[in-house]
Amino acid sequence: MSVHSVVCVKQVPDTTQVRIDPETGSLIRQGIPSVINPFDLHAVEAALHLRDEQGGRVTALSMGPPQAEETLRKVLGFGVDRAVLLSDRAFAGADTLATTFALAAAIRKISEEDPVDLVICGKQSIDGDTGQVGPGLARRLGMSQVTYICGLEDLDSEAGLIRAWRQLESGRELLEAKLPAALTVTEVCNRIRYASLPDLIAAAGKPVEVWSAGDIGAERSRLGLKGSPTRVNKIFAPPARKRGEIFSAADSSPAAAAATVMDRLQDRGLKMGRSA
Amino acid sequence: MAGTRNNKKKESSAAGKAGADSNTGDVWVVIEHEGDLAARVSWELMGEARRLAADLGTQPAAVVLGDGENSGQLAEQAISYGAAIVYIAAHAALSPFTAEPQSRALAGLVGKYSPGIILLGATTRGRDLASAVATDLETGLTADCTSLEIDPGTKLLRQTRPAFGGNIMATIISPGHLPQMATVRPGVFPIAKADAGATGKVVTYRPRLAAVQPVRRLHYLPELEDEASLQGADVIVSGGRGMHQARNFSLLEDLARELGGVVGASRGAVDAGWVSARRQVGQTGQTVRPVLYVAVGISGAIQHLAGMQQADIVLAINNDPTAPIFNIADFGIVGDLFEVVPALITEIKKRKDGAGAGIVFDRVVAEQTRKEAAK
Ligand SMILES: Cc1cc2nc3c(=O)[nH]c(=O)nc-3n(C[C@H](O)[C@H](O)[C@H](O)COP(=O)(O)OP(=O)(O)OC[C@H]3O[C@@H](n4cnc5c(N)ncnc54)[C@H](O)[C@@H]3O)c2cc1C
Numbered sequence: 340m341s342v343h344s345v346v347c348v349k350q351v352p353d354t355t356q357v358r359i360d361p362e363t364g365s366l367i368r369q370g371i372p373s374v375i376n377p378f379d380l381h382a383v384e385a386a387l388h389l390r391d392e393q394g395g396r397v398t399a400l401s402m403g404p405p406q407a408e409e410t411l412r413k414v415l416g417f418g419v420d421r422a423v424l425l426s427d428r429a430f431a432g433a434d435t436l437a438t439t440f441a442l443a444a445a446i447r448k449i450s451e452e453d454p455v456d457l458v459i460c461g462k463q464s465i466d467g468d469t470g471q472v473g474p475g476l477a478r479r480l481g482m483s484q485v486t487y488i489c490g491l492e493d494l495d496s497e498a499g500l501i502r503a504w505r506q507l508e509s510g511r512e513l514l515e516a517k518l519p520a521a522l523t524v525t526e527v528c529n530r531i532r533y534a535s536l537p538d539l540i541a542a543a544g545k546p547v548e549v550w551s552a553g554d555i556g557a558e559r560s561r562l563g564l565k566g567s568p569t570r571v572n573k574i575f576a577p578p579a580r581k582r583g584e585i586f587s588a589a590d591s592s593p594a595a596a597a598a599t600v601m602d603r604l605q606d607r608g609l610k611m612g613r614s615a
Numbered sequence: 616m617a618g619t620r621n622n623k624k625k626e627s628s629a630a631g632k633a634g635a636d637s638n639t640g641d642v643w644v645v646i647e648h649e650g651d652l653a654a655r656v657s658w659e660l661m662g663e664a665r666r667l668a669a670d671l672g673t674q675p676a677a678v679v680l681g682d683g684e685n686s687g688q689l690a691e692q693a694i695s696y697g698a699a700i701v702y703i704a705a706h707a708a709l710s711p712f713t714a715e716p717q718s719r720a721l722a723g724l725v726g727k728y729s730p731g732i733i734l735l736g737a738t739t740r741g742r743d744l745a746s747a748v749a750t751d752l753e754t755g756l757t758a759d760c761t762s763l764e765i766d767p768g769t770k771l772l773r774q775t776r777p778a779f780g781g782n783i784m785a786t787i788i789s790p791g792h793l794p795q796m797a798t799v800r801p802g803v804f805p806i807a808k809a810d811a812g813a814t815g816k817v818v819t820y821r822p823r824l825a826a827v828q829p830v831r832r833l834h835y836l837p838e839l840e841d842e843a844s845l846q847g848a849d850v851i852v853s854g855g856r857g858m859h860q861a862r863n864f865s866l867l868e869d870l871a872r873e874l875g876g877v878v879g880a881s882r883g884a885v886d887a888g889w890v891s892a893r894r895q896v897g898q899t900g901q902t903v904r905p906v907l908y909v910a911v912g913i914s915g916a917i918q919h920l921a922g923m924q925q926a927d928i929v930l931a932i933n934n935d936p937t938a939p940i941f942n943i944a945d946f947g948i949v950g951d952l953f954e955v956v957p958a959l960i961t962e963i964k965k966r967k968d969g970a971g972a973g974i975v976f977d978r979v980v981a982e983q984t985r986k987e988a989a990k
């Protein structure tokens with residue numbers, strides 16, 4: 340029993356700091372720190388947990404600029420076995436379709452050496468917020484597609500099956516999927532571990548392999564901006580929230596403040612009583 | 616998959632021939648359903664499809680993917696909400712929902728009837744299905760749109776959505792690719808008025824699908840009422856570290872009940888172990904867009920705001936007048952939450968005339984007054 344998982348991790352800007360330059364109307368990129376997409380830490384945890392339980396290997400894969408190596412270094416520190424960075428100008432400007440094209444080509448290459456049982460992604464990236472890459476990989480690789488996992492039930496590698504709970508708006512469902520499978524996990528799927536000292540020391544000696552478009556044998560026309568059907572036509576700042584009316588319970592009384600606020604909510608569309 | 620690639624070529628050359636203003640295909644809505652119950656967002660989208668189709672001079676259509684059991688009933692409903700055509704794909708493998716057979720059936724329908732636009736709810740299922748189909752068809756897909764319009768010049772679909780945690784808005788187009796696909800955030804558009812007398816055409820399609828699928832559902836647990844989903848809730852009452860103890864959250868449950876809402880939390884409260892992580896609102900939790908968001912004992916850290924700043928109305932209750940949450944709140948009460956929340960509950964009870972009286976938001980008024988307030 341052993342399982343080889345590929346975890347997809349993305350380096351993203353700290354989105355809480357992203358702003359639009361009011362002068363130029365373009366994105367301010369300078370000085371914004373990069374972080375690992377927080378949901379991807381749960382993907383890494385899921386893969387490590389399965390490996391620790393059942394044996395096998397975890398390969399982390401990221402597509403991004405050279406500095407995305409930091410992200411892979413960080414996950415090596417958690418105990419990931421191998422790290423691959425897809426980095427090439429040809430990948431730049433990719434939407435989710437071009438991203439899955441490149442990642443799928445890399446996963447096929449990884450699989451030639453060591454067959455991949457699971458591809459694990461975060462539920463979404465905090466910059467793109469699409470959640471489209473996981474399902475796209477499932478389709479391109481012909482793997483079972485199980486998204487929004489809120490709990491991993493068990494992996495039976497003998498039978499080639501994985502069972503997981505999937506979060507829906509109306510409830511939860513337990514799915515059984517044939518391996519190989521592509522999964523996306525939510526933040527409630529597990530608790531992220533702390534990097535242990537031995538893992539951190541081992542990580543320092545591990546390389547981050549950097550692959551170009553040529554290394555994965557991908558047609559350039561299907562990568563990056565060229566391979567992306569979607570185009571950003573315009574960006575703009577959302578209407579800013581302003582400080583509204585603040586009442587003090589001490590100045591009047593909690594009851595008076597509550598009554599005033601209820602008046603305001605009714606002005607803003609709250610309807611109550613039998614007429615509602 | 617050579618088949619799908621050919622398919623794409625055919626479609627994009629058709630687009631090329633007619634020139635840039637060629638998106639003359641119909642506007643489809645995929646009806647999401649669990650058994651005979653359609654997700655509300657499906658009918659919200661039907662209204663949008665009607666509007667977009669009118670701008671394009673094409674027809675609004677609905678797609679019902681299922682085992683055929685409830686399809687007729689759902690089709691009738693879709694027609695009442697404005698579908699001129701309903702495509703029913705019926706196959707045992709299409710129920711319950713799993714992505715693989717659903718995406719094959721939808722891609723099959725697309726190959727046969729060439730829609731110009733496909734809209735799905737930005738729900739877990741809608742996103743799952745849309746991503747799979749867009750990959751198979753190698754077409755553009757825009758996630759989680761909050762506004763849609765037809766460009767009067769190019770006739771392309773302009774899809775606007777929040778990105779970077781809501782800090783920017785982006786308008787996306789997919790020139791030269793058909794169909795143009797979008798998932799749309801639930802609760803953004805009003806439900807169109809149903810017209811029971813409306814008529815429409817029903818087209819039945821029998822996809823060829825394998826009897827044994829790679830994913831099967833073993834169990835389904837509908838959400839328990841006390842853990843109703845934050846997604847799609849009109850009112851969310853969230854508590855933070857200011858709640859001090861797990862059991863104080865019952866106060867918020869009472870307030871949420873009076874307001875017809877559900878309880879959420881800050882990460883502060885989740886990390887303290889008072890609330891399940893499934894309730895967490897924010898950058899690393901859920902992004903919500905209720906009509907009313909009540910933040911109780913929450914300071915308003917930027918990571919929390921990332922998940923709730925798109926609410927129509929924010930009400931903050933905090934005893935610290937300098938708490939940053941007040942900077943983005945429409946209304947605030949500075950005071951001890953253990954006095955203010957009970958006072959609010961009493962006030963709401965007083966205003967509801969008699970037992971059983973409900974409470975709802977008029978979304979149209981809420982939206983209008985939000986725009987006015989933002990000026
Ligand atoms: C990478 C990253 C991701 C994060 N993601 C999230 C996220 O998704 N969601 C999230 O919420 N946070 C997130 N955080 C954490 C965030 O930075 C804050 O630490 C957190 O939101 C604080 O929670 P809080 O407001 O409940 O607690 P506090 O900041 O401690 O605020 C408690 C508030 O309660 C008030 N209060 C206390 N007693 C009373 C009383 N009796 N009556 C009235 N008011 C009272 C206080 O004045 C104070 O303002 C993230 C942080 C990081 C670094």
Ligand SMILES: Nc1ncnc2c1ncn2[C@@H]1O[C@H](COP(=O)(O)O)[C@@H](O)[C@H]1O
Nearest residue numbers: 347402460461463464467469470471472
């Ligand atoms: N450039 C990338 N490199 C590696 N993984 C990615 C990349 N983009 C997206 N992913 C993975 O796909 C998930 C969903 O991303 P998205 O579809 O952009 O919301 C992320 O949580 C990652 O696991």
